[in-house]
Amino acid sequence: MRHFMVAVLAAALLLTGCTAHSTPPAASHAPPTTIPPVSGTSTAIGLVGLWRVSDTAGERPYTWLRLDANEFQLWRECGMVMGSWSAGESVFVASVFGADGACVEGRVPSLDWLESATSYERDGEGWTLTDDDGAAVARLAIDGAPEPIETAAEFYTRPPELTGETLAAFRRPAPLPPNIAAATPEQLVGRWEPIGSTGTTDPHVEFAIDGSWLGSDGCNGGGGRWAVGPDGQFFATSGPTTLMGCDGAFVPSWVATARLAGFDGTRLLLLDQEGREIGRLVRG
Template identity: 50%
Template sequence: MTGPGGGCTVRRMLRRVAPGLAAVLVLALTACAQGPDDPGARTSNSPAPPDPGTGAASTAIQLVNLWRVSGAEGEGADTWLRLDVPEFQLWRDCGMIQGSWRATDTFFLASTYGASGECVTGSTLPRVVWLESVSEYRAVGDGWELRDSQGAVVATLTLDGGPDPIPTAAESFTEPPAITDRMREELRQPAPLPIGLTPATPENLAARWAPVGGTSDPHVVFDANGAWTGSDGCNGGQGRWAADGAGAFLATPGISTLVACEGTPVTSWVSQARWAVIDNGALRLLDANASELGRLGRD
């Protein structure tokens, strides 16, 4: 099976993706000549640690907890969503599904990358369509509504018990995560967008972009449906993205290939970006401190 970076194959791997997890399925897209355990291998869209001193605290920190999921299509009564930072664990009767999530005061995005327990089925990564359709959230009583891009309620999160322990995960995953200073920093609002920059809109972001003068075809494609795919020239990456039309931008990292190369870290720029602006036709991605990560042209 060809990965998003091209020329790679999908193979089943049992790896630890978080402390306390056992027998976790992660679909790693690897080149035939180099596996993810090679010393030179790297993940092209691994997010960098957040820098201190950005904006004010975000309400997104209130999402960090263990929530009962109600009203989500296809989910049973005993489904819980544990929102840690930057990972989530979705508890089903079969075990756990893992992924990454990002949030601002309004945006909420999630991407799936693995599973454990009986949720592992062959070499196929479980899909959580309802969760990956969420783009925003709203407070309702002591919980939250997760909504899609049209404002429709996709699921409701409430504080109501927790899952029973399973053999393939540490018991701590049945409890709410402890909120740390690092979590607060990672979810903090970004620094204000500098005056004079032209915010990118969802409409003009939806295209294929590439760094000027890049080699080996580094690029990113923002689909209008909220998915993105890209490459640093060797490694493919993918996830979800959202923009508010006023410059605010958010993206999740998802599955990535693991190949060492001298590419341009486009997928890393995407997953770290908090602002997107247009400058003389070029797309500039800025981090939480409003510093430029990279500049791309419409391809």
Template identity: 55%
Template sequence: MFVLVLTACAQVPGGQVDPSSDSPPPASPHAGAESAAIGLVNIWRVSGAEGETTDTWLRLDVPEFQLWRDCGMIQGSWGASESLFLASTDAASGECVTGATLPRVAWLESVTGYRAQGAGWELNDANGAVVATLTIDGKPDAIPTAAEFYTEPPVITDAMREELRQPAALPEGSSPATPENLVGRWLPVAISGATDPHVLFAADGTWTGSDGCNGGQGRWGADGAGGLLTTSGASTLMACDGAPVPFWVAEARLASVDGGVLRLLDAGGSELGELKHD
């Protein structure tokens, strides 16, 4: 019954469904049920967001978003769980770009969660306040600096459903990581060499880290029940004698803290790495 409810939520509201997908896709090994977050995939008119006009649209594809403003289009990555929502900006076009500086989308970068509101959604900050409302209401006009297909809703595919699928449960006996006990600087438990692989989970919901040579950064959120959600930006790809900590963080969907050891796990519950407080 719980799965059926989530499936219904995923259809209303939502983007176009791939007509070749006549039946639910097979779940990944050990993964959970289909997520209500699939219902976020669409083109939405943005209302109530500070600094935005009435002609602002947010196109949520997987894993990218496009934000349409009068100046052009702003792009980035996003992710969602059953309650968490995070987005990070990484590109822009048209007059939205000033020199080499990317525009800030402060309201979108403050969003940490979402909930259904009528036929649309509310985006909320860490205090639960409504940051913006998303509704189905028209679509943006095509612009010279962006492909025209960006003016249409994404087609929901099996790959998208898998990307947003709920993660597996934490291993039995594990203690869920919480927003409070994740904050701080963490080092790999097993480390050799003179490099400094690490991750710093800041209290403001951002993270920075390194594999010892290449940096990484993004946003993070934890639901207090073991679920972890992160975004990540571009990074260099130098060969390094360290540990792939930024990769662990980017891939993690689950986290536990036991005996001072942070375990990061992927959506299927497989361990990515273990870290200890610096």
């Protein structure tokens, strides 16, 4: 459950409710840089950076998207919107889990254009995010930076640094074990329960056809977006959750940390980046 505790703490630090402003890029800002491809990592590491967002429905001209390992911050005039993202060689998923400043307005805002993105492609020195139909939902370019705001640390105005955590997050996963068949999106849709569940609680996960997922460890809920790439590569986002202790199985944490999905007969296996089994489930 440590994954979710980190998310809760991050959201608590940022959800302060103060008014924030985003302005045109100042000339004193150093030009943002991007992370080059690194041997053994997915091409998705090239998405890590600070990007000016354009050609996007509902966003104003001075909007930036900061993509770091596993998390993003979208800078609007009202402040920041935060969330989780994951990507592979072409697959992209993202979901919102928080906001700060005037961006909250009584509820966490939605980013329909970002959550509809399922793939990406190179666009000059930047990127284009596309949906299931191949239509562009946003273009990302290196162009200025947001001004600091009172509700967020100043380093969020700069591109992320290349760290060991970043490299680890984008390292290509090990192949599935030879006796495990790679999962497909069609096979995953539906409700799954951990093998050996006692029935006293209700640990489960449900993968919806629209690319969202919801689950529970028996007491605490979780959810986000999911996708399956080639050879069973699995991608999921997640957000904060409650931290109640109870009998059950850490199913939402399995989903959030899995990098591979495959089948041993009719049993669904979720595996980590090294190909180690995290959890085993059956249809509910």
